[in-house]
Amino acid sequence: MPSSEDGVAFIGLGVMGYGMAVNLRSKLDRSKTFYICDVSEDAINRFKLELDGQGPIEVVQNGTEAVAVADTVFSMLPDSAAVKSVYLEISNGVIAGVRKAAAASPVRKLIVECGTIESATISEVSKAASDAEKTLPEGSVLDFVDAPVSGGPNGARGGTLAFMVGTDRPDSVFDRVKSMLVHMGKPDSIFLCGDVGAGTAFKVINNYISAIVSLASSEALNIGVKLGLDPKRLTDVINASGGMTWVTANINPVPGVMPNVPSSRNYEGGFRIELCKKVLEMGSELAKQANAKTVLDKPTIQAFEEAAADERYKGKDARVVYRWLNEST
Numbered sequence: 671m672p673s674s675e676d677g678v679a680f681i682g683l684g685v686m687g688y689g690m691a692v693n694l695r696s697k698l699d700r701s702k703t704f705y706i707c708d709v710s711e712d713a714i715n716r717f718k719l720e721l722d723g724q725g726p727i728e729v730v731q732n733g734t735e736a737v738a739v740a741d742t743v744f745s746m747l748p749d750s751a752a753v754k755s756v757y758l759e760i761s762n763g764v765i766a767g768v769r770k771a772a773a774a775s776p777v778r779k780l781i782v783e784c785g786t787i788e789s790a791t792i793s794e795v796s797k798a799a800s801d802a803e804k805t806l807p808e809g810s811v812l813d814f815v816d817a818p819v820s821g822g823p824n825g826a827r828g829g830t831l832a833f834m835v836g837t838d839r840p841d842s843v844f845d846r847v848k849s850m851l852v853h854m855g856k857p858d859s860i861f862l863c864g865d866v867g868a869g870t871a872f873k874v875i876n877n878y879i880s881a882i883v884s885l886a887s888s889e890a891l892n893i894g895v896k897l898g899l900d901p902k903r904l905t906d907v908i909n910a911s912g913g914m915t916w917v918t919a920n921i922n923p924v925p926g927v928m929p930n931v932p933s934s935r936n937y938e939g940g941f942r943i944e945l946c947k948k949v950l951e952m953g954s955e956l957a958k959q960a961n962a963k964t965v966l967d968k969p970t971i972q973a974f975e976e977a978a979a980d981e982r983y984k985g986k987d988a989r990v991v992y993r994w995l996n997e998s999t
Contacts, residue, residue: 677740678850679705679730681756682785683713686819687746689826690784690854692721694744697853700725705740707731733757734767737779742850746784750791753783757795765802768812776809782847784833786818786873786949789956796866813843816866817851818873823939832859836869871956878953880916881946881988882966885973887917888992891924895996902927923992932987940987947974
C-alpha cells in the first residue's frame with residue numbers, strides 16, 4: 671500500500687465534488703496517488719476515465735480506508751446525515767480510521783469538509799476529532815477544518831471557487847490547507863474566517879444574502895417583463911445603476927438574457943431551489959442563536975417553499991423563482 675504521505679483522498683463526487691476533485695487530481699503532482707470515494711459507481715468510473723493519464727487514481731470504500739492511505743482527506747457531502755456517516759461511523763468512519771492508523775505509528779492527518787452543513791454537525795465532528803486526538807499516541811496530530819465553498823458547479827469545474835476556512839490552529843493549518851485549496855479555487859478568494867465553524871457561518875450568511883437577492887431580482891425583472899420592457903436592456907440599465915446585484919450581473923434569472931446560465935438551460939444545473947431554501951433556513955437559525963432580528967428571511971423561505979412544491983420547478987436552480995413569479999396569476 672502506498673505511503674499515506676503520498677496520498678490525497680476526496681470523498682463525494684456529486685454536483686460540486688466531481689469538479690473539485692477533477693481540478694485537484696489534475697493539478698497535484700502526478701507522483702501522488704489520488705483516492706476517491708463515492709456511493710455512485712457511475713461517478714467513479716467517469717472520473718477515472720476523464721482523468722486517465724493525470725496520475726494514479728485508486729478507489730476507497732469509506733472514510734476509514736481513505737484516511738488510512740492519505741494524510742489529507744477532503745469531503746464534499748450533501749447533508750448532515752452524510753457527514754456524520756462519513757466521519758463518525760464507528761466501524762468505517764474517518765475518525766475511527768485515524769485511531770486505527772495511529773495504533774501502528776504516530777500520524778498527522780488533515781481532514782476537510784467543504785459542504786454547507788448545519789453548524790451543530792460541524793461542531794459535533796470537530797469535537798469528535800479533538801477528543802480522538804487526545805487519545806492518539808504522542809506525536810500524532812488530527813486537524814479538522816470546515817471550508818465551505820461559493821461559486822456553484824461552474825466554479826467547481828473552472829477551479830474558481832471561493833473557500834471560507836475555519837480552523838482552531840490557523841498558524842499551523844491554514845497554509846497547509848490553502849496549498850491544496852488553490853488547486854480548486856482562486857488564491858485571493860481563500861479566506862481564513864476564524865475557528866472551526868466560522869467558515870460555515872460565513873458561508874451561510876453569504877447564502878442568506880444571495881437567496882433573498884435572488885427573489886428580489888426576480889421580482890423586479892418580472893415587473894419589467896410584465897410591463898413589456900426588454901429584459902436585456904433592463905438588465906443593462908440595472909447593472910449600470912444602483913440596483914445591480916451579483917444575480918443580475920452573473921446569473922440572470924430571465925431566460926435568454928445571458929448565455930450559459932441556468933435560466934437559459936431550463937434552469938438546469940446551478941444551486942437547486944431546495945438547497946437554497948435549506949441554507950436560508952440555516953441563516954434564520956443563526957439569527958436566532960445571535961438574537962438578531964430578521965425581516966426578509968421568512969417570506970423568502972415561503973416563496974421558495976411554494977415554488978419547490980410545484981412539479982414544474984422542483985429540482986431546478988433557485989433562480990427558477992423568476993419563472994414561478996412570471997407564470998403565477
